Amino acid sequence: MSGATSTMDPALLAVLANRFDAIVREMTNTLLRTGRSTVMSVARDFSCAIVTADDQLLSSAEALPVHVFGTHLQTAAMRRMHPDFAEGDAFLDNDPYIGNTHHADHTILVPVFIDGEHVFTAAAKAHQADTGNSIPSTYHPLAKDIYEEGALCFSMTQIQRDHTDIDDVIRMCRRRIRVPDQWYGDYLAMLGAARIAERRLKEAAARYGVDTLRQFVGEWLDYSERRMRAAIAKLPAATVEGEGAHDPFGPLTEGVPVKIKVTVDPAAETIEVDLRDNIDCVPAGINQSEACAINNAITGVLNVVGSGVPVNSGTFRRIGVQLRENCVVGIPLHPTCCSMATTNLADRIINITQHAFSELGDGYGLAQGGAVTGAGFSVVAGQDPRTGGGYINQLIVGTNGGPATPRTDGWVTYNAPCGAGLVYRDSIELNELKYPVMFRYLRIATDSGGAGRRRGAVSTTVEFGPREAPMTAAFNIDGHERPARGARGGGDGSVGVAYLIGTDGTRTRTEPMAQLELRPGERLYGEHGGGGGYGPPIEREPDRVLHDYLEGYISRAAAEDVYGVVFTGDPGDDTLAVDEEATRARRAAR
Known part of the structure; x- marks a missing residue:
């Protein structure tokens, strides 16, 4: 911690802060424009970041919180596992036991050297359309361990040396990933984004000098910490506890309870989130990885007190996250399955944390956001009669309703808590062009948002099916029993549900977590979750x-x-x- 004020010219500090953010935004634009799958090139389920050589998150611009707050764990693993890395190297990592989020998030890490010294690491993380799972989905809620999950695990694997691909790794992916050309296109997009950052960082060093950049890093992180300290100092001292639970599914007939304790100490200017008082890891795919547990606890805090505060490791110095090993929302031990670490329980942690702050009084905290990864978030797969080849892709066409705050209504295009409104909704038309799927409609669901002085956002309903050939659709609904909760007298949001519509129009409710085969003429209908309201409705x-x-x-x-x-x-x-x-x-x- 540093309490010193900046000695750098404030104008230069601001210029460099925006310069680093601009580099991350250029990485983001590269991925969005060159990704092959629609989950990347349309829905933008990816994140970019710049990390310092000593493993501090420096800039992440509009990255998804669930992706990047724990990136320092990955860069630390890179340095630990490859102590002799050199300029021109690149590493592929998706190992949830050494700092990644879950297997579906492939991360490309490129160490950036300036004058022969490692100064930064550029990281590009993207959710993949397929990772070689034992089922055609990047999520496997019923997998008892990583062996049943089946995904390829790249534990900080070197994929480039001297700016050249290591073909062994590329061949491995092509053999195990269902649509290899699509994966390879996405890989090139991630690699390109990281290499662009490498070039831009070298240009910044040539323009300002590496010593100036190092000074900026120290002073920017210290400035960010001071901003966070000031925000915390305005809160009342308190310890609040929040509780919730993941809905029952499969073998977990009682669901998974989640307890969170938040301690606000305005005198010390710290906030601590304690997740240790929770059950051990479960034999299913919903366990949190360490990175996700950290990411989501911090997200819940920043949703409440982070307005205007830079998002970087300087800010994170004031937020403590207490975890324990072998905990369902803590630090998993191999071979625990974390297939769905970025959704479901991740959303519960964010929601419960931000909702707990509402116990401080009216004007504090948030309601909970809708978190149903239902039909509109299905992973669809099959054979495309138009090309004769296979396809697989995650749809992000539906959306859940955002939570109401003390001052604003919920955000309609919120998507889900872990995405923080930063994942885009897919284009239905582009999905129909790229894949053999037909959508009947996507609609607002009236009365789905929780009522309140500030209203929770409404969710959507969606209906779709295959065009000519059978298609599998896999989805994982949490929030079918326990919806997003309102705060301070606000109403709860709607629950999620999915129905299989037969060729004769009959509707059959599906299991909350299901993989269905849809035949031509059959359709999948889904309702997503509305956001909770804030304050009494009659005060609106x-x-x-x-x-x-x-x-x-x-x-x-x-x-x-x-x-x-x-x-x-x-x-x-x-x-x-x-x-x-x-x-x-x-x-x-x-």
């Missing part, structure tokens, strides 16, 4: 309630019965308005 401004009704976010019945707002007139002829006198009377009666 009547004109906002009118707007919500006109937008289709709430029904007229909800406006009257839940929010206590009475309308007069007809929306069909633009005469609909709030009956202010009747509304005051209805609300007063409550």
Whole structure:
């Protein structure tokens, strides 16, 4: 920790901070424009970052929190496992036991040398369409261990030497990954992003001098720490506890309880999140990796107190995350399966942490965000009659509703807590062009957001199926029993559900975690989860309630019965308005 103020010219500090962010944004743009799979090139389920030579996250721009907050664990593993790495090297890592998130996230790490010395590491992490799992999905909720999961595990494996691919690794991927050309295209996109960062960092060093960059790193991280200290100092001293649970599925008939204790110490200007009082790892794919447990606890804190605070290791100095080994939300031991570490329990940790802060009083904390990785997030696979070849890809066409805050309504295109609204929703049209799938609709789900003074965002419903040939669809619904909770009197969001629609139109509810084979004419229908509301609904401004009704976010019945707002007139002829006198009377009666 450093309490010293900056000695660098503030203008130069700001210029360099934006220079590093610009490099990460260029990495991001490269991945978005050159990725082969739609999960990368459309949905943007990837993240880029720059880490210092001593393993401190320096810049991540718009990276997904679930991906990058623990990147220092990966760079530390790179230095530990390859102490003689050199310029021109690149490493492929997806090992959840040494610092990666889960097997589906391939990370390319490129050590950046300036004047012969390692100064930075460029990291590009991307969720893959396929990683060689034993089932055609990057998620395997029922896998008892990594052997049943079946994914290829690259434990900080060197993939380039002297800027040249190591063909042994490439061949291994081509043999085990279902659509190898798609994977190789995504690999080249990740590698290209990391190499662009390498070039840009060298250019920055040539422009400003490496000593100036080193000074910037120290002062920027110290500045970020001071900003976080100031934010924490404004909070009341308290220890709050939050509880929740993953819904039951498969062999886990009681679900998985989650307990979180948050200690706010404004005098010491620290926040500690303790996850140790939880059950041991379970024989299923939902265990957290160490990186994910850290990432998601920090995300829950920053969602509450991080507004305007730079996201880097300087800020993280003020947040302690307590974990234990062999804990379902802690540090897994090999061969524990962490196939779904970036979803499900990850979302529960974020939600419970940010919701716990609401116990500090009105104006603190957040409601919980919708977290249903349901039908709209399916991994679809099969044979494409148009090409005669196979395909596999994760859809991200649905979205869950964002949580309400003390000041704002939830974000409609939130996606899920672990994505923080930064994962884009797929283009239905592009998916139909690239894969043999047909969508009937994607719609807003009226009344799915939790009611409140500030309303939780609505979720979506989706219906789709194969065009001409059978197609598998795998999805993993948490939130089918325990929805996103409201805060300070706000209502809960909607639950998630999926139905198989037969060729005759019959609807059969599926298991929450399922892999279905859809035949031509059959369709999969899914409802996602709405966000929780914040504050009592009858405190919501009547004109906002009118707007919500006109937008289709709430029904007229909800406006009257839940929010206590009475309308007069007809929306069909633009005469609909709030009956202010009747509304005051209805609300007063409550």
